Amino acid sequence: MSTTTELSETTLLRFATAGSVDDGKSTLVGRLLHDSKSVLVDQLEAVERASASRGQEAPDLALLTDGLRAEREQGITIDVAYRYFATPRRRFILADTPGHVQYTRNMVTGASTAELTVILVDARNGVVEQTRRHAAIAALLRVPHVVLAVNKMDLVDYKEPVFAAIAEEFTAYATELGVPEVTAIPISALAGDNVVEPSANMDWYGGPTVLEHLETVPVTHDLSHCHARLPVQYVIRPQTAEHPDYRGYAGQIAAGSFHVGEAVTVLPSGRASRISGIDLLGEPVDVAWTTQSVTLLLEDDIDISRGDLIVPSKDAPATTQDIEATVCHVADQALTINHRVLLKHGTRIVKAIVKDIPSRLTLDDLSLHPHPGQLVANDIGRVKIRTAEPLPVDSYADSRRTGSFILIDPNDGTTLTAGMVGESFASPEPVKDESEDDGWDF
Structure with a gap:
């Protein structure tokens, strides 16, 4: 051999x-x-x-x-x-x-x-x-x-x-x-x-x-056994004489597998359709799975754009604007309560606000420091975030790809924090939000 x-x-x-x-x-x-x-x-x-x-x-x-x-x-x-x-x-x-x-x-x-x-x-x-x-x-x-x-x-x-x-x-x-x-x-x-x-x-x-x-x-x-998820990265419309009506939704499969004929839902809109074809490296296939970069074709002409998530209708996650997660803060700039950020989940980026930082983990004895007020570089803590638009998030325990996100500074694009949805050590009582209206209230 x-x-x-x-x-x-x-x-x-x-x-x-x-x-x-x-x-x-x-x-x-x-x-x-x-x-x-x-x-x-x-x-x-x-x-x-x-x-x-x-x-x-x-x-x-x-x-x-x-x-x-x-x-x-x-x-x-x-x-x-x-x-x-x-x-x-x-x-x-x-x-x-x-x-x-x-x-x-x-x-x-x-x-x-x-x-x-x-x-x-x-x-x-x-x-x-x-x-x-x-x-x-x-x-x-x-x-x-x-x-x-x-x-x-x-x-x-x-x-x-x-x-x-x-x-x-x-x-x-x-x-x-x-x-x-x-x-x-x-x-x-x-x-x-x-x-x-x-x-x-x-x-x-x-x-x-x-x-x-x-x-x-x-x-x-092995993500191939998780619920199937395809974050849409690009909409392909060649408009050639050979394929005048071609409309495909391209991206890398984040988890699970997709089959031709399968009923799917597009999130966060909730519109439903069925897979009419799958293109892999320019060739049609009947099934595609985790980490493969593919183009899905749907039976219905519905509004889909970069940032949307295609999922099997039977395994569609709930959408939410309120996310609780454990994060690792990676920036020199501190993360504070009422911090205005951009949240990137999959291929989608939305405005968000840090509503609360319930706790910070003390590494020596694994105790929790309640309501630290901020997280600085290398801190691990618990956060509550409100997004401007609903997001279809999975628990990080179910999928490391669609259960994770990063927070970005909207002013200069600096990555602030890496987050894991649903991961928790414990959660003290939330801090009352007393932020002023500055146009970022959702």
Whole structure:
């Protein structure tokens, strides 16, 4: 069997790495790529030259992912670095996310589509605040699998009690957050222990290596079994002699599958029709499913535009102007009560007002700080939002695509907040709205 055929039959795993500064994320990723033979010769030669210029005898594998000049100069990861590689057993899309608290917002981006998150901990430091923050984000984003990689075991003489104590503390914390599964692995990314090959220095550990776990963990978050959703991105009307009446509604299927002949409803208008055809890559098909970019044709000529959502009539979500959600605030500008924002859900953008911020999560003990008044960069909190137009939102627990949204500053387009509909820790009594009329009351 050819390699191409083998890879086409393997599953795809999207995973992200996270951890505090200097915990060794980039080194782990570099070691993973290097030892799994996923690095091209010219890439390795470039890393060797860059390492030699910095006076290092051995190649600094972290340079395989730290691609920005500022990252190389400072020795930290700033941007999310995406890497694509494959083994005979599985294909991978890896998001190496920053560890510095200033760039926690980028971890939200990297983990938002991940099915697994690798959280690194320095064996000398144990679980720290940034570890807790990353665990909380993984829990909120409902990442199905979390790997705790206790790194730099070589610097604690590969002692089992050190690993066991860290694994116990982290697992207890993650369980409180609702993380469904934690797999703890002791490693040394620099030396290669338990990354791709089992470690001869830790014979007391009988579990999988990092790569073995990545290759075998079940990919459980399958949106093809969710209620079907197609956010309309573009209306296609070629008006050619061959197709004078062609009107198609194009977009990427966010969840589920659509079939020719299926009864559908367009939201938020509520107009109903039936699918008369599905075009995929210019060819007609009878069925299309999650992540495919398609064009739907309907039996009835109804008003549909970018931002509308096409759903099966039997599974149509309710529309609402009042959204309650848990959010990760990612902007330097604070989010406050009565803040006027734009809310982007799928392909639709509407005006909205932050009506209340009932609570902010304290990461140390998972307690709630009631009515904080605002959320600042890297805060995780609960918000209530009123939109100018009704939106068809799902619960984030049902669909990570149509149950999520972002808040945008209407003045300069800055992304303020990433939100998960319906996710909640708890909710104190709401704050009374005493805002003045400024033309944004809905």
